[in-house]
Amino acid sequence: MFTIKANNISKRYAYRLFSNISLTVSTGESVAIVGLNGSGKSTLLKIIGNIVYPDSGSIEYYENHGIIPATAVMRYAGIVAPYIQCYNHLTLIENINFAFGHVTDDAIELLQCLDIYKHKDKVLLTYSTGMIQRTKIAMALLKKPKLLLLDEPGSNLDDSGRKILFELLAQIQPYTIIIIATNDSREANFCHRSIVLDKGFSV
């Protein structure tokens, strides 16, 4: 059981993004972070993933009631976001070999499911944006993450890609925490609950 407890998180850049956001989420639960452009959805997602520090407040991570140091959270997390790219000069298989050391049967099955296995020996520079997004989803899921952070996961995906994405998320939902930052109502509706960022506060 993996649990995240965020207490009174606040963040500002040139202007206040949000303040006093608290959240507790455990394995098997999913949360959508929704709000207008610039409301801080991605920043909140980065804070949850310990990529960015909050200005105030704290965030704690637990695995089976034992606390995990924040610096180790990336080991448990799979992230799909526009600001995270796979290595474009490597092929799909080389990216998987880099990340995991070898390609398993599960990996091949997932790549076939996402319809990118046939392009496995091409460097990612030759991929379309939709194929890149599918690759990022595959790389995050292959890690079997206990925390899955998705920032606009459906962007650049066609209808079949979105359908596959939701099917895959439904499969791993019981074993992981899924947090989605999105403006898409279908992605938000997939989650058990939502945090709406509105004028610096969560509603």
Next chain:
Amino acid sequence: MIKALVCNIIKDFRIEFRSKVVISLILSFSVMVTISIGFASGGMIGSSMVHAILLWVIIFFSGMNTAHIFYREIEENTALFNLMYYSPEHIFLSKLFVHCIIMMAVAVIVGLLYLFVMDVSVYNPLSFVILLLAGSIALAVCTTIIAAITAIAQARGGLFTILSFPITLPIITVAIKSTTQCFSKEIFSSFSAILFLLAFSTLLGVVSYILFPYIWREF
């Protein structure tokens, strides 16, 4: 640990051999400058010290291009992707290894090219080779940590030059003095210089290893 390092090192070399950014920058700079100096001077440089200074200036500026290996991670948004699978310590050690290999290759290529083009005699070849390797390792350690610090900054080029000046100064000074002796007929021992360069590399490497996880975040 070993698997993590190997995966990262293979990845860096594979990307470099496909993109050829660092290799072409280093080779074009070092070859062009060495040959230009050779033609411009017409073999009229007699002082061993001038030869040593020129050699290390070319190695230094050629080697500075290795910083691009870190910058590429930020420019192509792959730094977080790497952190998703490997710890900052693994990333630092693998980058350090890649920098060391490239810097040593640069030092050997530039050294040989310089000796050939400028027709310089080396009276203590063993010391000269060890000095080249020890100096290039020290420069590699410096460029690795400074490249990591400056990678996230907007004005990374300027910042890199400013930060690297005080740190590389003792390395270049010691390397030039000992290389001067290698080019002259005097009997000398380069042991203390080599020891200094290796001790400097070790100390800076350990400090950088400890600091790196605090530097390599918040992209």
